[in-house]
Amino acid sequence: MAFERRSSRRLMNQINVVPYIDVMLVLLVIFMVTAPLINPGQIELPQVGQALAPATAPVEVIVRKNGALAVRDRNEPGAPRDITRGELVEWLRQKQAHNPEQAVVIAADKDARYEEVVKVLDLLQSQHVKRVGLLAKPASL
Template sequence: MRSRSSHRPMSQINVVPYIDVMLVLLVIFMVTAPMMNPGQVDLPSIGKALTPPTAPLEVIIKKDNSLALRDHASADAEHEVSSEEMVITIKQKQAANAEQPVVISADKNVRYEEVIKVMDVLQRQQVKKVGLLTQSK
């Protein structure tokens, strides 16, 4: 009669072949790595801009929902305007310089609805290059 231990499956894994394969792969990588060229990307180049970017016109929405306009190109202080005056002034500035950007800055306590109203007025008047001005922390 045979003993019970001879019919038991072997519970150990022979790791020697795995170690051999790992060492062969390691040698292959060590030999080929110095031969590889690092990837270089040839980026396209562009010429310098012909005109410097223009300073934006800033539409300011105050806490009481009144509007003010500030031209960063000149050293003028902000001056209060109505919605119609704001559009007329911006259209005149953009007629003189089509690349004139417009930014909207609002007090943080102003409702979002008021900002959207100003953006809507500017969009209906085909004012181009409108953005939002934020303050970084």
């Protein structure tokens, strides 16, 4: 009778790190080969001698309760002056000729009809005014 001898296997309580070292070396070679091929981006730093253009205050178009229009140029002192829609178009052309990036804000009376504000927005859009905004009064706390 043949006795089977059981071979007792010892449990392995260590990690085999050889495959990890192989993978690490392959990655190292890949990085070493590709690193010289990468072209770093160029950064354009600002020059000391360059001056920034001062910001211009927006032109304000005021829509009154009765639908009448007034304009105020915040770059020039003075009270707002009444204007018709035809005069507004010509006045805006003159302002846009000097500074095409100047903003225009619409300040409407709270009791003014929404339709009048939309008409002014449409007029500004037809004149190709690029920067248009609505002026709002913050609520009192």
